[in-house]
Amino acid sequence: MNKYIPTREDALQLLKEYNPDDSLIKHALAVEGVMRYMARKNGEDEEKWGIIGLVHDIDYYKYPEQHCQKSREILEEKGWPEEYIRAVVSHGWGICSDVKPETTLEKTLYTIDELTGLVVTTALVRPSKSVMDMEVKSVKKKWKDKSFAAGVNRDIILKGAELLGADLSQLIEDTIKGMREVAEEIGLKGNF
Numbered sequence: 001m002n003k004y005i006p007t008r009e010d011a012l013q014l015l016k017e018y019n020p021d022d023s024l025i026k027h028a029l030a031v032e033g034v035m036r037y038m039a040r041k042n043g044e045d046e047e048k049w050g051i052i053g054l055v056h057d058i059d060y061y062k063y064p065e066q067h068c069q070k071s072r073e074i075l076e077e078k079g080w081p082e083e084y085i086r087a088v089v090s091h092g093w094g095i096c097s098d099v100k101p102e103t104t105l106e107k108t109l110y111t112i113d114e115l116t117g118l119v120v121t122t123a124l125v126r127p128s129k130s131v132m133d134m135e136v137k138s139v140k141k142k143w144k145d146k147s148f149a150a151g152v153n154r155d156i157i158l159k160g161a162e163l164l165g166a167d168l169s170q171l172i173e174d175t176i177k178g179m180r181e182v183a184e185e186i187g188l189k190g191n192f
Contacts, residue, residue, distance in 0.1 A: 004079040011054045019061040026186045028054050030116045037178030038108050052087045068092035111160025114153050115175045121149035123188045130190025131179045136172045
């Protein structure tokens, strides 16, 4: 029996079907970019990591009150592999899901979902409006200001870093590098 393995095109089409909102699509592309970067860095399957990053918020626009629960339904209905579905659902651990991130992929998605939000917001207040010239210290400075990007849950980022056994500064650097690869698509190339 052949198991369905989604392609990036499948994932992008599904994302756009459920998310007409441009900012949610840019967020998905940012998370995909960082997931691909992190997969390469860890010697993992870049395509799988990227696709999961791309659809991680598949249900958020239409079903914000059922976030992560509806994701499972949508992806199961489309025949997606359980490994992909579990990873998507686990990114909401402790907020809207009781599925704890276990694999490196899941822990990475859990952590960088929030972290990309902080990096985006930091980029938007820079004169260049770009991630291309951003440094870790810029993000860390904004991190300390709790009123800046108040919607970003810093505790999740810290918990994710702990799950990964990773240094926060390194995670921020990796997130910036991953987002640089998709800067054009996410509107953060700025003046470069």
